[in-house]
Amino acid sequence: xxxxxxxxxxxxxxxxxxxxxxxxxxxxxxxxxxxxxxxxxxxxxxxxxxxxxxxxxxxxxxxxxxxxxxxxxxxxxxxxxxxxxxxxxxxxxxxxxxxxxxxxxxxxxxxxxxxxxxxxxxxxxxxxxxxxxxxxxxxxxxxxxxxxxxxxxxxxxxxxxxxxxxxxxxxxxxxxxxxxxxxxxxxxxxxxxxxxxxxxxxxxxxxxxxxxxxxxxxxxxxxxxxxxxxxxxxxxxxxxxxxxxxxxxxxxxxxxxxxxxxxxxxxxxxxxxxxxxxxxxxxxxxxxxxxxxxxxxxxxxxxxxxxxxxxxxxxxxxxxxxxxxxxxxxxxxxxxxxxxxxxxxxxxxxxxxxxxxxxxxxxxxxxxxxxxxxxx
Numbered sequence: 079x080x081x082x083x084x085x086x087x088x089x090x091x092x093x094x095x096x097x098x099x100x101x102x103x104x105x106x107x108x109x110x111x112x113x114x115x116x117x118x119x120x121x122x123x124x125x126x127x128x129x130x131x132x133x134x135x136x137x138x139x140x141x142x143x144x145x146x147x148x149x150x151x152x153x154x155x156x157x158x159x160x161x162x163x164x165x166x167x168x169x170x171x172x173x174x175x176x177x178x179x180x181x182x183x184x185x186x187x188x189x190x191x192x193x194x195x196x197x198x199x200x201x202x203x204x205x206x207x208x209x210x211x212x213x214x215x216x217x218x219x220x221x222x223x224x225x226x227x228x229x230x231x232x233x234x235x236x237x238x239x240x241x242x243x244x245x246x247x248x249x250x251x252x253x254x255x256x257x258x259x260x261x262x263x264x265x266x267x268x269x270x271x272x273x274x275x276x277x278x279x280x281x282x283x284x285x286x287x288x289x290x291x292x293x294x295x296x297x298x299x300x301x302x303x304x305x306x307x308x309x310x311x312x313x314x315x316x317x318x319x320x321x322x323x324x325x326x327x328x329x330x331x332x333x334x335x336x337x338x339x340x341x342x343x344x345x346x347x348x349x350x351x352x353x354x355x356x357x358x359x360x361x362x363x364x365x366x367x368x369x370x371x372x373x374x375x376x377x378x379x380x381x382x383x384x385x386x387x388x389x390x391x392x393x394x395x396x397x398x399x400x401x402x403x404x405x406x407x408x409x410x411x412x413x414x415x416x417x418x419x420x421x422x423x424x425x426x427x428x429x430x431x432x433x434x435x436x437x438x439x440x441x442x443x444x445x446x447x448x449x450x451x452x453x454x
Contacts, residue, residue, distance in 0.1 A: 088143040091134045094190075096151060097183070098131035103153040104176065107161040108169050116169075116211060119325055122318075123207065126200055137192060170212070177208035195304040196312060203319045210323065241415045243283065243377025248412065249435050251275045251382035252405045255389075256439040259401070260446025265393025272389060276382035284375035291370040298364045302353055309348050317342045320352060384408050402439075409435040 105124035109117045135145035153161075164172045183201045187193040254275040258268045309316050317338050324334035342348045388400035409432045417427025 084141060087141055088138055090190075091137045091141070091143070091192075092146065094193075095131050095134040095138070095145065098127050098134060099148055099151060100154045100157050101179075101183075102127035102131065104157045104160060107153075107157070108164060108172065108176075111161075111164055111169050115325060115331065118331065119207060119211060119322060122322055123204055126204070130197055130200065133194075133197070173208050173212050177205050177212065180205040180208065196308055196315065199305065199308055200319070203323065207322050207325075210325075210328070240373065240377045241412060241419065243374050244381035244408075245412045245416070245431075246283070247276070247279060247378035247381025248384055248405065248408050249381075249438055250279055252385045252401075252435065253438045253442040255385045255401060257442035257446040259398050260443035261449070262447075265389055265397065268393070268397070269386065269389040272382075272386035276379060276386060279382055280375045280378045283378045284371040287374035288367045288371035291365050291367040295364045295367060302349065305352050306345075306349055309342075309345055309352065313342055313348075316348070316352060320348075381408070381412075405435065405439065406432060 102124045105120045105127060109120035109124065112120055131148075138145045160172050160175065180201050187197055187201060251272060255268060255272045258271040320341060321331075321334045321338040324337055325331055329337070341351045384404050385401040387404065388397040391397075392400075410428045413428040413431025414424055416422075416431065417424045
C-alpha cells in the first residue's frame with residue numbers, strides 16, 4: 079500500500095521530466111532553423127527547459143527512483159511534427175503554437191505542489207519571450223498602433239464595464255416590468271416590481287463584482303509576492319530572464335544586458351519592472367474591489383431605473399407606452415455605444431440591441447398576459 083503514492087510521484091516526475099526534455103528538443107530544433115538573435119533566444123529557452131528537467135530528475139532520485147536516460151527518449155510525435163512543419167514552412171508559423179504550449183505548462187505547474195515558484199515564472203517568461211519574437215517577425219511591437227484612439231481612451235476598460243452594466247440593468251428590469259405590466263396589475267404593483275428588480279439586481283451585481291475583484295487582487299498580490307521572493311533568492315536568474323524579454327522585444331543583447339543590470343540593481347524597481355514585463359501587471363493599479371462594486375451598482379441602476387420612472391408618476395397604458403419608448407431609446411443608445419467599442423457598424427449595433435431587448439421584454443409581457451389572466 080505504501081509503495082503506491084511513491085510510484086505515483088515517480089510517474090508524475092517522469093512525465094514532467096520527459097515534457098521538459100521534449101520542450102528543450104523543440105527549442106533546439108527551432109534554434110537550428112533560426113539565426114542571429116532569434117537563435118540565441120531559442121537556445122537560451124532550451125537551456126532553461128533543460129534546467130527544469132534536471133530538477134525533476136533530482137526529484138526522482140530523491141524519492142528513490144532512477145531518472146531515465148535522455149538518449150533513450152526520442153522527441154514526441156508532436157515535436158517532430160512541429161519541427162517538420164517549421165522546416166517546410168517557417169518557424170514563424172510554429173511560434174504561436176509553442177507560446178500556447180508554454181501557457182499550458184504554466185497552468186499545469188500551478189497545480190503541482192512540488193514545482194517551485196521560479197519554474198512557473200520561467201514558463202510565463204518563455205511565453206512572453208515568444209510573444210516578443212512573434213511581434214518582431216511581424217515587423218513591429220506588440221503594442222497597439224497609436225491611431226487606434228478608442229484603445230487609448232478606454233485603456234482601463236471602465237467605459238466598457240459601464241456600458242455593459244447599464245445594458246444588463248436595462249434589459250433585465252425592462253423584461254421584469256413588462257411581465258408585470260402584461261398581467262394588467264395595478265400601478266403600485268408594477269412600480270414595486272420594478273424597484274425590487276432594480277435594487278436586487280444592482281446589489282447582486284455590486285456584491286459579485288466586489289468578490290470577483292477582491293479575489294483577482296489577492297491573486298495578483300500573490301504573484302507579486304512570489305516575484306519579490308524570486309528577486310531576493312535568484313537575482314541572477316531574474317536578471318537573465320529580464321534580459322531575454324528585452325532581447326525578444328528587439329533590443330540588442332549588449333544593451334538588453336545593460337538595462338537588465340541597471341533595473342536589477344534596485345529591488346523595488348526590479349519588482350515593478352518584472353511585474354509589468356513578465357506578469358503583465360501594474361503594481362500600482364491592481365484594481366479596487368470597492369470601486370468596482372460601486373461602479374457596477376451605479377451602472378446597473380442607471381439602466382434599470384429607465385422603465386421605473388413612468389410608473390412613479392402614472393399608470394395604465396400611458397405608463398406602459400412611456401416605459402416602452404424610453405426603453406427603446408435607451409437600447410438604441412447602448413447599441414450605438416457597444417458598436418463604437420467593438421468597431422462594428424453603428425446601425426447594425428443599434429438594430430441588434432433593440433431587437434434583442436424588445437424580444438426579451440415582449441416574451442415576458444406575453445408571459446405576464448397569459449399567466450396574469452390565469453391567476454386572476
